[in-house]
Amino acid sequence: MNKLTQNIRELSSNLLKNNKVDMVIGFKKGTIPMAVSPMAAHNIEQTKEFIWDSNCGINLANFISDKKEKIGIIAKGCDSRNIVTHITENKISRDKLHIIGVPCTGMIDKIKLQSNFNDDITDYSENGEDIIVKSGLIEKNLKKSDYLKSNCKTCMHRNPVIYDELAAELVQEQKIEDQFADVKKIESLSIEDKWNYFDNLLKDCIRCYACKNACPLCYCPSCFVNESNPQWVGKGQDKTDIKTFHFLRAYHCAGRCTDCGACVQACPMNINVRDFTRKLIKDSYEIYGWEAGLDITKRPLLDTFSLKDDDSFIK
Amino acid sequence: MENPYIPYPVVIDDIKIATEDKSLKTFKFVFLNKQDEKKFSLYKAGQFAELSIPGIGEIPIGIASSPVEKGFVKFTVFKTGVVTSHLHNMKVGDIMGIRGPLGNWYPWDMLKGKNVVIIGGGFAFTTLRSSIIYMLDPANRSQFGNIDVVYGARTPGMLLYRDELYEWETRDDINMHITVDGTNDSDWKYNVGFVPAIVEKKAPKADLNTYAIVCGPPIMIKFTEPALKKLGYNEKQIIMSLENRMKCGIGMCGRCNIGKELVCKDGPVFTLEEINKTPKEY
């Protein structure tokens, strides 16, 4: 058992023991290699199931929306930023939360790792920043940093931005040469090629909505895709409808997206839907100097107005 | 191969506003093809059909006309969703489709020789109207014992098929117990009170030969059940018609199930005994 897991179990069982919270939300081990499942521990016994490793990429802020109980939550950098967003958007109040912060050195891209092996990965373990992966008869010792999820590679907030206590020492934040190289690559395409790029990106989309449902920002009781009166978007596999869905979903995340990558991790078809949201993150940052979910005292970007805001596009 | 998704083309022959708040209208449809009418007219009271508007969608609605009424079919529709709102704006002469008859019906063979108590509330009276017309038909009346009807709505103006109700009141081969939740009308001659209370007061006590058919909003069903039990009705003697969201109406699209039973194909009519064996997901 790694030290982090041990600390998380200890901290959460203390919280429950001292009746500071009604439940603690964290991850438990999955039934297949490299899988984890979000869980709520209601008693000390259950906290023994908690684990932490580099597969805990799903965003736990998704599980606290509108909860009335007092909640303990395990939060890595991006989870904590979404918790901030939840607080500023009144989805939960700060005093209902006890945040156990987990400084993070990035999560694993399962697909990328699997592509290194011919047959299914049967065993996975971690030793510090190394990972040991078995498949069939082969065992490989790999460096975790080579297999990070793409959003983790450009992450600027590995340490939780808000917490009540920490499960480990803070880590060094990354120095990234060009944070938005991926966005710039698309921006440099011609308008026609951009269109085709996204056509190709969404070719396999089955509209299971895992991306939107894994997203902690998508908490509307009724999503626009489900509205029937008026019906904003068709429900079939028409390319136009699929694109409309992804475009609008992304736009609803403008100034709110923390690039936690839960959408991409949840997608069964391996579609990098972040290609939409990344552009919004870049524009929010470059035009307004805004990064989502850093400060609970700041109103969301689209909720604020300043005389300095660029208005050149309004005629 | 007959395509169960293709509706019979029909034309709207008549539209009548059914309640004072105009939220319900009764549509009379005539089939464009005589053969279609023949096939459809084999329906039994209690079945439903999909009203189908091209470009808009389909909705499952109980058939309000009775098999003994020939040459047309009638549906009373509450304006609530996309399709019903569109339907309420359509005109006489418009062409649309009807797909059916679908689902099962009240167990008429079993009810032969029995006393029947019909209990309905609000706008869920449509298939019950169909049933009453069917039983009162001179060719059929002798097959049934006593017929009692408890029907309630919020106000007198919200009662469906008022002309027929008042006509039935005057007959001696059917016992009517019309009720409203409340009214300012000092001329109101009938009952005031919720359906379950009137059931307890006015419906006949259970005996082996008496069956109750219940159709109404969930809250009415919930409180009618104990009222009937008090009168001695057992689970087998209480027959209910359910509704759930449907699409295909032929048991394939998978959404209307309560347990393993599909409300569209195995229902909508179930005995309370059957319903009690399934999860109450309606």
Next chain:
Amino acid sequence: MKVIKINKKDWENGINQSKKEYQLFGPVKEKDNYIFKKLQLDEYPDMEHKDTLVSPKSILFPQTEKILQTNLDESIDDHHIMKQVKKDYSKRAVISIKPYDAKAIQILNLNFDTDEYKDPYWCEAYKATTFIGLAVNNPSVFDFSSSTNTGPFAEQGLDVLLIDCSKEYLAKVLTDKGQAFLDVAGFNQETDNKKAIEIINNMKKKAENAISSQISTQNLKDKNTLDLYEAPFWDDIAFSCINCGTCSFVCPTCWCFDIQDETKGNLSYRIRNWDTCMSPLFTLHASGHNPRGEKTMRVRQRFMHKLKYFLDKYDNGIMCVGCGRCVKLCPVNIDIRKVCNLMNSHEPDTDN
């Protein structure tokens, strides 16, 4: 039973031959994913493929399918009258479908081809299709098909079962449809049947033994529906669920669909789309009432349907073929194997 030997050198030639009479569908690799698609003239089925992300059910039951069409132009005679959309139901063959996916097609058939109603779109497509299966020599770690009435070498639902014996394929001819396909492809080299079947049986045993995970289903039939429905474990199972439709859309046996009308100009189509019981919209009444309004109820519905309602309704096993797609792709690792075993061993609390 006849067994035909196909030298791998002749394989592509046979595929080319069969394309003259059949539309072929098979697994191909696109963007690192395997998918089933219609094979173009220069495409061949990938015979080494791992599981396709989405099951081949879409070949017979597309995710979006036009079923009826109507002309809304009131100046023409048959305006507003709905008609069946004409479709091509010429002969087609699915190559390299895995035995459990073929079994899943049989399960779907129970839903679409009934005594009372026949879904014409499914039935026509089913009739037109020949299923050429490929036995699974090396089952994936997610495969639990040997405990779901199918298995790596199962034959149900197939017209031909191919077995990969490194240099050659052995083709077990299971139906006349299968024989007809092999004839067109020009595969006719007979072999010593007894010996071939012995080889096949040995490989079968080996493959079955390689499957490490099993589920227990033997008690499900006798369990009381309401006991299972009210079992205490559903909240726990459903906690992590995010209510996406991944499990149902990748599932080879999920058949639920939605019907929608779409219009362009005066032309209106009635379209059916896959739907999922995970979506609250699936059962939402127009009144706003929702019989399965809570997440837990929807998760429970999916498993109860697959493992209890289906079993009780058709007396034909469970509605799961053990392909493991949902286990692998669920973003929060809700594992049907675990749920099934919980249900199978559930004893109601007798104190209440």
Next chain:
Amino acid sequence: MGNLLEHMGIEKQRLHFSWISSAEATKFVNVAKEVTNAVRALEPNNKFVKTLD
């Protein structure tokens, strides 16, 4: 929004923002002209149209 539309391949000139008071009829006419001219110059966008195929 304009930036995101452009990012996914829809010309920016198809989306215009303007602040017009109900009293500014002339401005409204001018902006409407500008918008239609700008969009016309781009020719029809056939990409983002439902095919229903």
